[in-house]
Structure formats: structure tokens, C-alpha cells
Amino acid sequence: MSQHLDIDSKPISTKDYSEAIQQLKQLFGNQLSDNITIRKQHAHTMTWLKNQPADAVLVAKDKEQVAKAVALCNEYQMPVIAFGIGSSLEGQLNAPYGGLCIDMSEMNEIIQVNNEDLTVTVQPGVTREQLNHYLRDTGLFFPIDPGANATIGGMVATRASGTNAVRYGTMKDVVLSLEVVTADGKVIKMGSRAKKSAAGYDLTRLIIGSEGTLGIVTETTLKLFGISACIGSGICHFPTVEAACEATMMTIQMCLPIARIELLDALQVKACNQYSNLNLKEMPTLFVEFHGSEAGVEEQAQIFAEIIEDCGGSDFAWGSNEEERKKLWHARHNAYPASCALRPEAKALSTDACVPISRLAECVSETAKDIQASGMIGPIVGHVGDGNFHVLLLVDINNPEEVQKAEALVSRLAKRAIDMDGTCTGEHGIGQGKQKYMQHEHGEAVLVMQAIKHALDPNNILNPGKIWPTLDNV
Amino acid sequence: MSQHLDIDSKPISTKDYSEAIQQLKQLFGNQLSDNITIRKQHAHTMTWLKNQPADAVLVAKDKEQVAKAVALCNEYQMPVIAFGIGSSLEGQLNAPYGGLCIDMSEMNEIIQVNNEDLTVTVQPGVTREQLNHYLRDTGLFFPIDPGANATIGGMVATRASGTNAVRYGTMKDVVLSLEVVTADGKVIKMGSRAKKSAAGYDLTRLIIGSEGTLGIVTETTLKLFGISACIGSGICHFPTVEAACEATMMTIQMCLPIARIELLDALQVKACNQYSNLNLKEMPTLFVEFHGSEAGVEEQAQIFAEIIEDCGGSDFAWGSNEEERKKLWHARHNAYPASCALRPEAKALSTDACVPISRLAECVSETAKDIQASGMIGPIVGHVGDGNFHVLLLVDINNPEEVQKAEALVSRLAKRAIDMDGTCTGEHGIGQGKQKYMQHEHGEAVLVMQAIKHALDPNNILNPGKIWPTLDNV
Secondary structure: OHHHHOOOOOOOOOOOOHHHHHHHHHHHHHHEEOOHHHHHHOOOOOOOOOOOOOOEEEEOOOHHHHHHHHHHHHHOOOOEEEEOOOOOOOOOOOOOOOOEEEEOOOOOOEEEEEOOOOEEEEOOOOEHHHHHHHOOOOOEEOOOOOOOOOEHHHHHHHOOOOOOHHHHOOHHHHEEEEEEEOOOOOEEEEOOOOOOOOOOOOHHHHHOOOOOOOOEEEEEEEEOEEOOOEEEEEEEEOOOHHHHHHHHHHHHHOOOOOOEEEEEOHHHHHHHHHHHOOOOOOOOEEEEEEEEOHHHHHHHHHHHHHHHHHOOOEEEEEEOOHHHHHHHHHHHHOHHHHHHOOOOOOEEEEEEEEOOHHHHHHHHHHHHHHHHHHOOEOOEEEEHHHOEEEEEEEEOOOOHHHHHHHHHHHHHHHHHHHHOOOEOOOOOOOOOOOHHHHHHHHOOHHHHHHHHHHHHOOOOOEOOOOOOOOOOOO | OHHHHOOOOOOOOOOOOHHHHHHHHHHHHHHEEOOHHHHHHOOOOOOOOOOOOOOEEEEOOOHHHHHHHHHHHHHHOOOEEEEOOOOOOOOOOOOOOOOEEEEOOOOOOEEEEEOOOOEEEEOOOOEHHHHHHHOOOOOEEOOOOOOOOOEHHHHHHOOOOOOOHHHHOOHHHHEEEEEEEOOOOOEEEEOOOOOOOOOOOOHHHHHOOOOOOOOEEEEEEEEOEEOOOEEEEEEEEOOOHHHHHHHHHHHHHOOOOOOEEEEEOHHHHHHHHHHHOOOOOOOOEEEEEEEEOHHHHHHHHHHHHHHHHHOOOEEEEEEOOHHHHHHHHHHHHOHHHHHHOOOOOOEEEEEEEEOOHHHHHHHHHHHHHHHHHHOOEOOEEEEHHHOEEEEEEEEOOOOHHHHHHHHHHHHHHHHHHHHOOOEOOOOOOOOOOOHHHHHHHHOOHHHHHHHHHHHHOOOOOEOOOOOOOOOOOO
């Protein structure tokens, strides 16, 4: 338990990297900082997990600098952790063994939009909102939208998704190619701009979701999508979360090409009402969105209305007014701070899990009961069209009993999802927080992953202590 | 050159595996055969590439047998090659270093259809037609359709796609999880039935497209899709292949959710007319298909009609009559034998390449000119919505000059596609035939791939001599 309470402890680095840091200082001048405030800002700051700063932070200007820094880290067997904007939720940015943090946020150039191919090539520090703002006059958009305004590099690393994934896929589906700095400081291109290829191993998808443990992304080519002629947004209420899940399941089973279908339980709706100044009925609620032609959207909304009725839902209201739509989705994206505001003195523990859609109602319902039985505050919100949902537990971290209760609840959720042939995380990643479930979820496949890790990073310098616990077990 | 002429030569195996084969015989009795006819049937038989049989063929009954056989091969450092139905085009099934071929075709059980989740779990010997026949009363279908009636295991191995990929994706998109026998004979599960996950490395997609060099697939869980309420098929003609490619490009850029868009050049149409007894105008032609509601299909067809007109196309006829639709696509799937029949005494060299859609017209047009200049017979047919097309060269393999000309042409096409930021193969794979382009396409990424290969198969027993040339270079 003390691990979580010791928020401001020093890194548990056992090695002295001062010679390497000195060399980095000579190479990079005041792009390198060992100021403790800056170091702390570049480690984990989002949830209750302990902040474990690196020994120094380098603000990189280009891929050559990243390559040079990584090569030097490799020479000194010093850990290296890439930083985007700091929004990861499972401790991916911590430096439990010290080392160098490379801040990629100034590598934020949008290199090339290719309207004809619906692709864009970006540097890793570009954020998803920056990209969509840049695209605003092209008729194209980039759909992946985790709650935070994350960087594309970070989103590649954690295999991010969000509210549009049910229609447009996750990072694994929208990344065409990558440029990656490997552990030995080489700059390697993976994939091409061809939509498909059967030429050799799919390195691109191996890097996606590897949380900085196999390489550092310095360039990404993404698929873009055309903004639909018509976008309809809607909202509807249900007597129970199970009923809302049933409606979601029917929607997916009928292959309705819904663009977004998001569940908020009654507590989450209450939090959003308070935080975003809305006036929604405080009941289990689905936020939905339809993309298509005007007639197509109308048709989808009609079919969805029938599904809702079948499942006991009510008050279905939808329209294509852009202002109302933006307000709705803004509130949805603010679910995290809205929930935090339910108990401002507490720390948030945001966890997620994902199950086959047929098990969704059961998994959400059991989890809701579990939260209730625990007496904790934990709103449920989810990308339910993918079988993916989040619980945000608000925990007094000075109360060890409460901390223990929360950890036990997260653990039961992870195992519940895995036992339903699902996964302990749909989009947050493993980081430090979910290592204990890797074995249960993957069995001996963990050994295959570790063999790959060892082959590509023999000195274990790339984000050590993530996905697996220690430097030594690989 | 002699490599290609020596169709019936013995394997160039340098090792004597008779002790291992003896042991296999004891374990598996008459499931094991060393009959030369059977061995030849289980090596490459599809194109002009040399047939290189393994030392023995084991018809496996279950995953335990596969695991046992692979473990034994590993002990004896004997190559092991999995066989599905024998339809691969780049020599993936050959045994240039001898060893054991494991025939998976009797492991052809459809283990579980899950209608609620739109998933199915199958053994590797199930063919795509068998699967769709099995699904015929469920309202669901499996969309990936390479020309041949390939097995799912083989389709995983080569990252197969086909005519529906433009809408439904390729094998990389529709495989949820795998069960794989690794080089040391372990049975490993990769992935889950959850639609998305951020838990660890994406081993599933690493295996997909690895051509049997990283493991042997013993079970696959696939996504299924609902059969649309309405399916409209159509055909239209163009004055040039460039104009047909332009129309395709516009269709994709307008984000029309077209389900199939296939180019046939004039020669291919002629071949199909002769082979499938059709009466199509012998001009560059697009076969298309629209999936959706009745209104949705109507809308798509209207938009497509406008695109055709803009691009100088003509004679657009479409409808939703099932019989006519089946006849059309049956002819399309028979493009390969139809082309072969243009010159029955010749051997076929089927090659494919894939480029970003903006370069498609240019790549197809340059290739068409190249074929014409060579004086060879080489119809062009392609999944042009993905920027992917095929050339089928009909070659008298007893004429060394012609062979050389064909090889040079394929080489120019591969390099042309790569230089357009595309790939030397969109769906056939590397096998033996395209190894020489790996370096040009991937540069130093090849070293990363080889490091993974070495980590997962240290004795290089899994399909050696594929993707890379020799046993020794890994």
C-alpha cells in the first residue's frame, strides 16, 4: 500500500547516471533539465499512482536528437521514457529506475496532409485536437479521441481509442506507417502508405500499444476520414444499466453503422450535469451519434428508436444541430474531471475493461453491484459499442482501508473481464497499474512478448518497469 | 534461371532427417507419408516456381499432434511447414531445406459461431467457402475472399484479403484472436474475443502475415458481418484503365462505403468472356457492389453513376438480382483460370502490388505500357479500391528469354510500387518469389523482423527460406 501513498518519493533508481547526464548536457545544452519540478511534471501526474521522476528531461527538437539521445542511453544502459502530454492513466510515464525522459511535445509539426489518399503524416507531439483544428477546412477528420487531448505519439504507444472507435476503429486500425527510433538509436521506417501489404512482419502493429518499451515513435502516418454530410446526435434514458447495455448489444448485432454509442450511469450523468451545467435526467443514459447522408442518418435514428423501445428506453431525442451536438460531446469528454469534482479532496483511480458485447450487460451490472456493495463513489462511463467501459473510483488515499478496497475492486473487475474472454484494459494500457493481470490474461503468451522485448531491447532501456514489473525479469 | 526451370528437382536439403522421420512414423503411424506424389502435392504447385517437396507429410488431427510434431522437429532442428489447401502463390509451401510438412486440412471444424458477438472460432483447415456455407442461415458472413477457396490458416499466414477488403478490411482487421503452436511446441493463445485491448503486445497481428515463420496457427477467432438487407451489383466500362482508376480514386475520396470495386482490363474481360461464357464489352471495366438498406444502396449507386460520368465511363448497369450478381462475381473469382486459358501451354506468374490510391492510375498505366512493350500476355485485374492490383503473366517456361523478360517485368512493377510509397505485395506475400524486394521496401526494418524471427524461432525450423533467403542469415 505504501507504494501508492508515497506520491512524492524519489525514484528508486539504483544506478548513478550522472556521467551519461553530463554527456547529454554537453550535447543538448539547455534543452536538458534536471530541475525537480520539471522532472516531476514529466512523470505520472494523472491518478493516484506514485510520481517517479526521471533523472533528467530532454526536450527533443527532431528525430536525429531522439536517435542520438537513445543511442547514448543504450551505451550507458540508462532507461529512456518518451513523454507526450502526460495524460496516460496507468503510470506509463514514471521512471521507477530513473533515467532520461524525452519530451516530444515540441516535435509537433503536421508534416503532410494528403487529401487524395486521406492520409496525414505527423510528428509525435501533435495532439488530436491540434490535428483536427488543422484539418478543419479539408472536409476530413481524425476520429480517435481518448478523453484527454493526447499526443499522437502517446496514442500510438497506448493503442488509444475513444468514442468513435465503434465505427472508425482504434489506433491499431488507423495507423498506416511509423518511423521509430529503436533501442540502439537507429531510425527505422515501418509500413508504407499503401492501404494493405503482405510484405513481411507487421512491425507497425507491434509498436502500437507497446508503451514505449520497443521503440520511440518519431513520425506517424494516419488514415483520415471524410466528415459525413449529415451528423445526428441523440440521447436516451433507461431504467437500468442492463437495459442500456441490451440496447447497445442489439444495435451492434443489427450491424447499424453507429458512429458513437456511449453509456453514462446515473451517477455519471449527475456529475456531468453539475460540471457541464446540463439538465439531464439522472438515469442510465446513452449518448449516440449517427454519420451518413441525411436520409441515411434519418434511417439509422429510426432503427435505433425501435431498439430503444424494445429495451425499455425512453425520451429519445436526436437532431443535427451542431451547437447542441458539441455541447453534448464536450460534456462526455469532460466525464473525467466531472467525476473528480464529485469528491474534490479525493484522488481518482480510472480503470477500464473490455468484454465481448454479449457479456457487456452482465459485466457492467456485476461491476455496478460491486461498487455499490463497496460503498465507494465510482461512476461508470463507457464506449459500450465496443464492450469497453470505465469506472472512476474516487479514493481518499490517506485512508489505507479505502485504498485497499479500491484496489480489490479494480482487481475483481479486471479478472471478471478476463474470465468473460475479454481484457483487463480496452484502451488505457498496462503501464505499472495493471501488470498483475498480464499473466492471468495472456498465460504463456507473456513469454513470447518478453522474448520480443529482449530481442529488440537487450539492455532493457526502453521504458523499463512497464508492462512487466522489473528490469531483471526480461 | 535454372531454378525456375527445374520444376521437379529434389529438395536441396543438406541434412538427413531420417531419424526424426522414423520417430514421427512411430508417433503418428499412417498419418505420416513419405510418398513422393503426396510430398509433391503438398509443396508449391500453383505457379511456375519450382516444386520443392518436404521429406514427409503429416496429416494432423488436432493441436496436440501439431504441438508434438513441432516439438520433435525443434529437437532435430528439422524444418516444419504448415499446409492448408495449397493455393499460395509465392512458394510459401515449398521445402527448400526439406523437413516436415504438416497438412492441416483435416483440422477443419467450425468450433463455435457466436451470433451475439458476430464471431466464429475455427480450426485452420476450414476454407472460406466452407465457412460461408456453414453460416448461410445465420444472416452473417465472412468477407475475406482471396481468389482461391483458401483455408483460414493459410489466409492468416499470408495476411490475405480479396474483393471485399475495401469495405471490410483484410485478415489483419478481422482476426480477433489466435491459438498458435510456437517453435518449441507450446500451444499459446493470443488475444481475446474483446473487440479491442491495450494489454501488451499485439502478437495476433505479428503472426498474421508471418507466413508460418513464427508459429503454426491451430485456431482462429474471426469477426463476422451481417449480410446487408440490400446488395446491389453493377458493371461499367471505361475508355482507358486510367479513367477506371480515376473513377475508383474519386469513389474512395468521397468516402462512398462501396463494398467491392474491381478493375478488369480489356484482356481480362476477354478472358472472362471466354472462360465464364459472358458477353461483356471488351474494354477496361469496373465490377462494383453496394451493401446497405434499399435506400442506401440506391443512394450509393446514384453517387457512383455521377462519378462514372465525370470520368468518361459508360454503360453503368446495376441491380440487386441475386443470380446475376453471383454470375458476375463467379466470373471475377475465376479471373485466374480464365487468364491461364488464354495460353494453355504456358505457366502463370501471378504477381500483385499495392500503392496509395493517388498513385493507382499512374502505377496501373505504367505497368500496362510495360506489359505491352514486353510483348507478353499479362491481363490486369485488381482490388483497385485498396490501390491493389494483379498482373498475370503467361510464360513459356521453356523459353529462357521469355522467363527473363517476365522476371524483369515483375521486378520493375515491385520497385515501381515501392517507389510510390506502396508495397511489392498487397496480399500474396513474400514467400520465395519476392524476397529480393524486402530490403528495398523495408530497409533496416528487415533487421528488426529478423531479430524477432530469431527470438521466436532460434533454430529456424519454422518455414525456413521464406521471406528471407537462407537458413543461415537469421
